[in-house]
Structures are given as C-alpha cells and as structure tokens.
Amino acid sequence: MITLPLTTTGFGIVPLTAEVMTLSNLAGVWVSIFLTLAIFSFLYEDNPIYKLAEHIFLGISIAIGATEIYFGVFKPNLIDKLAEGRLLSIIPLMLLVMLLLKVTKKLDYMAKVPIAFIVAAFAGVKLTGEANANLMTQVAQTMPDLPAVYEEHGIWSWDADGAGVFSSIFLVLGLCACLLHFYFSARQTKSMAVVSKVGIIVLMLSFGASFGYTVMGRISLAIGRAQELLGLDKPPIEMTIGAGGDPINRMSLVRMMSLTTLIIIIVFLAVWQKKRNHQED
Amino acid sequence: MYQFLKRFQSLDRRWVFLGMAISIVLPMLFPVHFPTKVDERVQSLYDRLEELEPGDKVFVSADFDPASRPELEPFFRANLHHMFSRDVDIVIGSLWPFAPPLVTPMIEDLAAQHGAVYGEDYAFLGFKMGNELAIKMIGDDIIKAFPVDSRENVTADLPIMNGIRQAQDFELIMSVSAGFPGTKEYVLQIQGQYNLEIASSTTAVSTPDYVPFYKAGQLFGLAGGMPGSAHYEQLVYEDYPVEGVRMMATQALDVLNLGHLYIIILIVFGNIAFFLTREVEE
Amino acid sequence: MKRTVPLIISFIVGLVMVGEFFIPHYKYRAVTSELLEWGLILAAGAFILGLVNLVQVNLPVVIQKKEDWGYKLVMLITLVVTLLIGIYSGTGRQDDGEHYKWLFDYMFVPLNATMFALLAFYIASAAFRAFRARNLEATLLLAAAILVMLARVPIGEAIPVVGDYLPKVMNWIMDVPNIAGRRAIFIGAALGAVSTGLRVILGLERSHLGGE
Numbered sequence: 001m002i003t004l005p006l007t008t009t010g011f012g013i014v015p016l017t018a019e020v021m022t023l024s025n026l027a028g029v030w031v032s033i034f035l036t037l038a039i040f041s042f043l044y045e046d047n048p049i050y051k052l053a054e055h056i057f058l059g060i061s062i063a064i065g066a067t068e069i070y071f072g073v074f075k076p077n078l079i080d081k082l083a084e085g086r087l088l089s090i091i092p093l094m095l096l097v098m099l100l101l102k103v104t105k106k107l108d109y110m111a112k113v114p115i116a117f118i119v120a121a122f123a124g125v126k127l128t129g130e131a132n133a134n135l136m137t138q139v140a141q142t143m144p145d146l147p148a149v150y151e152e153h154g155i156w157s158w159d160a161d162g163a164g165v166f167s168s169i170f171l172v173l174g175l176c177a178c179l180l181h182f183y184f185s186a187r188q189t190k191s192m193a194v195v196s197k198v199g200i201i202v203l204m205l206s207f208g209a210s211f212g213y214t215v216m217g218r219i220s221l222a223i224g225r226a227q228e229l230l231g232l233d234k235p236p237i238e239m240t241i242g243a244g245g246d247p248i249n250r251m252s253l254v255r256m257m258s259l260t261t262l263i264i265i266i267v268f269l270a271v272w273q274k275k276r277n278h279q280e281d
Numbered sequence: 282m283y284q285f286l287k288r289f290q291s292l293d294r295r296w297v298f299l300g301m302a303i304s305i306v307l308p309m310l311f312p313v314h315f316p317t318k319v320d321e322r323v324q325s326l327y328d329r330l331e332e333l334e335p336g337d338k339v340f341v342s343a344d345f346d347p348a349s350r351p352e353l354e355p356f357f358r359a360n361l362h363h364m365f366s367r368d369v370d371i372v373i374g375s376l377w378p379f380a381p382p383l384v385t386p387m388i389e390d391l392a393a394q395h396g397a398v399y400g401e402d403y404a405f406l407g408f409k410m411g412n413e414l415a416i417k418m419i420g421d422d423i424i425k426a427f428p429v430d431s432r433e434n435v436t437a438d439l440p441i442m443n444g445i446r447q448a449q450d451f452e453l454i455m456s457v458s459a460g461f462p463g464t465k466e467y468v469l470q471i472q473g474q475y476n477l478e479i480a481s482s483t484t485a486v487s488t489p490d491y492v493p494f495y496k497a498g499q500l501f502g503l504a505g506g507m508p509g510s511a512h513y514e515q516l517v518y519e520d521y522p523v524e525g526v527r528m529m530a531t532q533a534l535d536v537l538n539l540g541h542l543y544i545i546i547l548i549v550f551g552n553i554a555f556f557l558t559r560e561v562e563e
Numbered sequence: 564m565k566r567t568v569p570l571i572i573s574f575i576v577g578l579v580m581v582g583e584f585f586i587p588h589y590k591y592r593a594v595t596s597e598l599l600e601w602g603l604i605l606a607a608g609a610f611i612l613g614l615v616n617l618v619q620v621n622l623p624v625v626i627q628k629k630e631d632w633g634y635k636l637v638m639l640i641t642l643v644v645t646l647l648i649g650i651y652s653g654t655g656r657q658d659d660g661e662h663y664k665w666l667f668d669y670m671f672v673p674l675n676a677t678m679f680a681l682l683a684f685y686i687a688s689a690a691f692r693a694f695r696a697r698n699l700e701a702t703l704l705l706a707a708a709i710l711v712m713l714a715r716v717p718i719g720e721a722i723p724v725v726g727d728y729l730p731k732v733m734n735w736i737m738d739v740p741n742i743a744g745r746r747a748i749f750i751g752a753a754l755g756a757v758s759t760g761l762r763v764i765l766g767l768e769r770s771h772l773g774g775e
Contacts (some may be wrong), residue, residue, distance in 0.1 A: 029669070032673040035673045039681065053674060056637060056641050059641030061674075061675065077600055077604055078604050086603050092601040102612060103612065103615050112772050115771055119763055121580055122763055123760040127581055135750060161731045169740070170743075171743050175747055193613060199747075207743065208705065208710075208736075209733075211704065221676065228661075
C-alpha cells in the first residue's frame with residue numbers, strides 16, 4: 001500500500017492511500033453498476049434488460065432470505081437442539097413438517113394444525129400489545145393537564161412550536177372528531193356532518209404531513225443509488241487494479257464505468273426499440 | 282395557450298423522470314450547503330445517550346435492508362461510534378433477514394476503530410424471524426431467543442451477556458427500523474409491559490406514525506429519515522470527532538433541497554395548468 | 564375432526580399467549596417461551612413454504628418452455644446457486660473474499676436498493692399528474708405536504724422571514740393534527756385487532772383454516 005500526503009476533500013481530511021482493488025471487486029463494481037442501471041431502464045420502458053435484472057433479484061433475494069433463516073432460526077433453535085438430544089424439540093419439528101405438507105394435494109389438510117398454532121399465537125400476542133400500547137396508553141396521553149400546560153406554555157407558545165392550551169384542546173377535539181368520522185354507521189345528522197367534516201380536515205392535515213415525509217423518504221433512496229453511481233459512497237482514494245498497477249482515483253473510475261454502462265444500455269434500448277417498431281410495421 | 286396547457290398536463294412522464302434525475306445528480310456534482318437546526322426529538326435522543334455510563338449495556342435492533350440504507354446507515358454508524366466512545370457495551374440483534382450481511386461489516390469496522398473486543402464490549406446475536414413473537418421472546422428471554430450469536434458462540438457464555446436475561450436488563454433499547462417488524466412492534470409488544478426505554482431511528486415514511494409514541498412517552502427519542510440521521514451525525518461528530526469521517530446524511534440533506542423544490546414546482550405548475558384549463562372548459 | 568383439533572389448539576395457544584401479558588410467574592413464562600420458540604420456527608417454515616411454492620409455480624413454465632421461460636430459468640438458477648453457496652459457506656459466509664458476500668454486496672444490494680429508488684421517480688410523476696387541489700380537503704392535504712417538504716430541508720429554513728416560522732408550523736402540524744389523526748387510526752386499528760384476536764382465539768374466525 002502506498003501512503004500519499006493528506007488532502008482535503010468533500011469528506012473532510014482523508015489520507016490518500018492507494019488501495020489494491022482485486023479483479024473480483026472490479027467485476028463486482030461493474031455488475032453492481034449494470035444491475036442498477038438495468039433496473040432504472042424500467043423508467044424508459046419495460047425491456048429485456050430490466051426483466052433479466054428483476055428475475056435475478058427475485059432469485060437472489062429469496063435465496064439470501066432462506067440462507068439467513070437457516071442459520072438464524074432453523075440451525076440454532078431446532079437442529080442444534082435436536083442434536084443435543086432435546087426431545088421437546090421434536091414437537092416443532094413435527095409441526096414444521098406438517099406445515100410443509102401444504103405443498104402436497106393429498107396431505108395439505110395436515111397444515112391446518114401449525115397454521116392454527118401460529119395464527120393464534122400472533123392473535124394472542126397482538127391482542128394484548130395493541131390493547132395496552134395503542135388503546136390505553138395513547139388515550140391516556142391524549143388527556144392534557146390543562147393547568148400544567150397553561151403554566152408552562154400559556155395559550156400559545158411560538159418558542160415551543162405552538163404548544164399550549166389551544167393546541168392541547170385542538171388535539172383532543174380533533175381526535176374525537178376523527179373517531180366519530182370513522183363511526184360510519186352513525187346517523188348522519190347536521191351536527192354529525194359538521195363533526196365529520198372537522199375530522200376529515202384533521203385527517204387531511206395528517207395525511208399531508210405523511211405525504212411530505214414519504215416524498216422525502218423516496219428521494220432519499222434515489223440519492224443513495226446516485227451516490228454509488230457517482231462514486232460518492234466511499235472516499236475518493238487512489239486505487240490500483242491488481243498489485244503493481246498505476247494508481248487511479250476511485251471516484252473517477254466508478255464514474256467512467258457508470259457512463260460506459262449507461263451508453264451501452266442506451267444503445268441496446270435503441271436497437272431493441274427499432275427492432276420492435278420494425279416488427280410492428 | 283389552452284392547447285399548450287393541455288399538452289403540458291399530458292407531458293410524457295419520462296421527461297418528469299429526467300427532471301427528477303437531474304435534480305438529484307446536479308447538487309451532488311455541485312454541492313451547496315445550508316446549515317440546519319437540530320430537531321428536538323433527535324436532541325432528546327442524544328441527551329439520553331449522553332447520560333449512559335461506561336459499562337452500561339444497550340440493545341440495538343438493526344432492522345433495515347439495503348433499500349433503507351441511505352437513511353439509516355449514517356445513524357447506525359454514528360450511534361455505534363457514540364456508544365463505543367462512551368465505553369457502553371453494545372448487544373446488537375436483528376429481525377430482518379437481509380440485515381446481518383449488511384450490518385456485520387459496519388459493526389466490525391467501528392469496533393476495530395475503537396479497539397472493542399468481541400464478546401466483552403460488543404456482540405452481534407444475528408437474525409431471528411418471527412416478527413412480534415421474536416420481540417416477545419427478546420422481552421421474555423433473550424438467551425432462549427438467541428441461543429448462539431452470529432459467530433455460533435453460545436450466547437449465555439459471552440461475558441457481555443452476564444446479568445442479561447431479558448430486555449429489561451438492558452439500560453435502554455435502540456431501534457434502527459425501516460418498517461415491519463420494527464419500532465412499532467417493540468413499543469406495542471414489550472415497551473409497556475416491561476416499562477422499557479426505547480428510542481428509534483426510522484425512515485421518513487414511518488416517522489409520522491411514531492411521533493404519537495414519542496409524544497406519549499413511549500419513545501424517548503426519534504430520528505426520522507435523512508434529516509434525523511443528519512442532525513444526529515452533527516451532534517455526535519461535534520462532540521466525538523473522527524478525522525476523515527464521511528457525514529453521508531448531512532451531505533444527502535443538501536441534495537434533498539433541490540429534490541423537494543422540484544416536487545413542489547411539479548405540484549404547483551400541475552395545479553395551475555389544471556385550473557386554467559378547467560376555467561376555459563367551463 | 565379436521566377442524567376441531569386446530570380450533571382447540573387455537574384456543575389453548577391464544578389463551579396462553581394472552582395470559583403471558585398478565586402472569587409474570589417464571590414457570591408460566593417458561594411455557595410461553597417454549598411456545599414462542601415454536602412460533603419462530605413455524606414462521607420461518609412459512610418462508611420456506613413460499614420458496615417451495617415459487618419453485619412449484621416456475622419450474623413447469625421452464626420445462627414446458629412457456630412465455631418468459633428464459634427469465635424463469637435465470638431466476639431458478641440464481642436461487643439455487645446462491646442458496647448452495649450460502650449454506651455451504653457456513654458461519655464464515657460474510658467474511659471478505661467469500662462468494663456469498665460478493666453476491667450480497669454486488670448483486671443483492673444494488674438490486675434491492677434500486678427497486679425502491681424507482682419510487683422517487685414515480686412520486687414525481689404522481690405529483691405532477693394526479694395531485695390536484697380539487698376541493699378544500701385536497702388543498703389542505705397539498706398545503707400540509709408542501710409545508711412539510713419545505714420545512715424539513717435546510718433550504719426552507721434559509722428563506723428570509725418565513726424561514727424561522729416554517730419549522731415551527733411544521734412541528735405543530737406533526738405534534739397536533741398529525742397525532743390526532745394517527746391516534747384515531749391507531750385506536751380504531753387496536754379495537755379491530757382486539758376483536759379479531761378474540762374471534763380467532765374463540766374459534767369464531769376460521770377463514771385461515773380453509774375449507775373441510
């Protein structure tokens with residue numbers, strides 16, 4: 001490894017050291033860039049490159065999930081325990097086999113037992129969790145201690161982002177209006193219609209905030225991909241391809257690879273589109 | 282004018298996509314930095330972690346995948362750096378199958394930077410499937426849930442797990458969560474039952490859902506999306522600086538500026554065109 | 564009989580799990596811990612069932628060379644190769660230089676991340692074509708969205724005069740109407756979850772058990 005002088009970059013002070021990039025890593029970076037742009041090609045149109053990438057994704061994601069599940073659950077919680085001679089572990093093994101029999105036509109009824117077990121287990125666990133955390137705690141916390149709120153923030157406090165008696169009352173009334181709006185089977189009298197309208201307004205403000213955050217979240221994901229395609233996910237260190245090669249800036253290398261792959265994909269799409277138009281004619 | 286507005290409204294969406302791509306790439310190539318104020322929910326999270334003493338044990342649930350990496354990895358790294366800097370013992374687990382291969386290099390990288398010893402200063406228990414059932418087991422008996430760790434060491438034999446049997450034996454729980462199962466399930470299943478202190482770093486999409494939990498005191502801190510991670514990065518690296526650190530979320534926040542402006546412009550111009558054409562049609 | 568046994572199991576397991584919240588006795592907890600572990604194993608089994616089903620559906624397409632059989636073949640090959648490499652690599656599968664790690668870092672990560680990154684572009688398209696302020700409710704929704712989008716990024720705070728108040732208004736929206744709306748939804752969902760949970764445990768809900 002060659003040690004070069006320190007320099008300032010957009011990442012702060014980074015020692016420029018030439019790292020050796022193996023051919024395997026280089027191939028990996030190419031594949032990574034190709035697959036990224038292949039998926040992005042869907043933005044133009046559904047095409048064979050995208051379909052190929054999509055099916056590779058399906059296969060690899062299920063395989064990785066199954067591998068991690070094997071090492072994370074089956075091996076420590078079942079196989080190793082059976083190997084130690086723990087007889088009680090035979091029961092989950094039997095249930096598991098019965099569950100897997102669902103793929104057969106003759107014996108698929110056997111899967112009802114493990115399915116009943118797991119559905120009931122989740123139902124029991126969710127029942128208490130939702131009742132305690134969502135029902136009781138949330139309702140309890142909605143009821144404000146108005147004298148204490150008034151003492152701390154007054155009617156309205158800009159410094160505390162609008163906290164105060166007004167906001168506390170607005171929250172309670174807004175919550176009640178939303179709950180009454182969800183009571184769809186209630187008779188729609190004039191007063192009920194007004195309450196329902198208030199509930200909808202509160203919900204729209206809530207969903208608007210959600211939408212704003214959703215936009216932020218989605219763009220963040222695209223930023224992550226762009227950072228990788230532009231080589232900004234790692235410091236712009238010098239690299240050599242294999243030991244003894246000329247040093248090249250990693251960021252420049254990645255950008256060159258991205259541009260080349262993009263041009264190849266564009267050319268492919270143009271040719272494919274032309275062929276399709278020709279066939280349609 | 283009417284024809285132009287009509288055509289504008291039915292603009293091929295690929296031009297919109299191209300505009301989105303430009304609004305993401307341009308600020309990356311020509312960054313413009315604006316300062317930002319730290320959110321109160323992130324400050325609250327940071328302040329509580331600052332109260333941790335050396336030797337305190339914290340459970341970190343790393344529940345994210347490559348898709349949510351841009352939002353959560355900066356927080357995760359900063360969080361581990363923060364706790365390692367305070368000599369806090371960290372036990373990490375995961376409920377997402379795609380998390381272990383993703384977070385293992387991050388954990389090892391940060392542990393190496395701080396000279397942390399596996400099994401004494403930190404441990405990675407690996408992945409457990411089962412959603413709410415797995416969380417319930419972490420609450421009841423974490424040793425039974427994770428009989429071996431990610432390196433197939435017996436969990437009960439690890440020095441760091443001395444005195445740890447249930448979730449309530451940890452000082453607090455840090456949930457780095459991209460969705461289901463994650464923070465919400467921790468709050469619903471075990472926070473109330475065991476009166477646990479839980480904080481969350483989550484994606485922007487989930488943040489509005491978790492604000493009620495924060496306000497109700499069920500979470501002591503909430504870092505939402507890229508801004509949350511960026512604010513936390515700023516706080517951590519100001520007090521615990523690292524030479525050459527890459528504050529990825531802070532840099533990404535500068536890119537978000539133009540992205541958001543682009544969406545706002547699309548909404549506004551789309552509506553202007555809609556109303557003007559509707560007026561003409563009426 | 565085919566339904567009675569599962570219903571009895573549903574009742575017993577459900578009741579034991581509900582009791583776990585109220586009974587802290589260590590012997591009771593030992594029973595629930597064991598049942599929870601069985602639940603984990605079965606939940607993992609459900610994933611494997613999905614894998615088997617995937618192969619069951621796609622293998623005939625490949626053998627009979629139906630539409631898109633080439634892509635299905637690629638998918639199945641990728642699945643088998645990755646699975647074999649993963650299982651064979653064992654505990655050290657995430658070490659540097661391992662094939663499994665290469666597959667994860669250079670194939671799975673970009674594919675997974677990019678699939679979701681597409682959404683950024685679709686949300687831009689939706690914002691332009693579909694989000695119309697046709698009435699008061701839609702206008703409020705869009706106004707709140709625009710406010711949140713501006714206030715959550717540094718450029719919003721940099722706007723003169725308004726910039727100081729934007730984050731405050733956004734925080735107020737998050738802390739008051741957002742919480743009111745979310746809590747209403749949570750309370751409604753919690754009531755639904757409690758009633759559905761009770762129906763499953765008491766055997767009134769049997770759709771998950773299918774036909775006879």
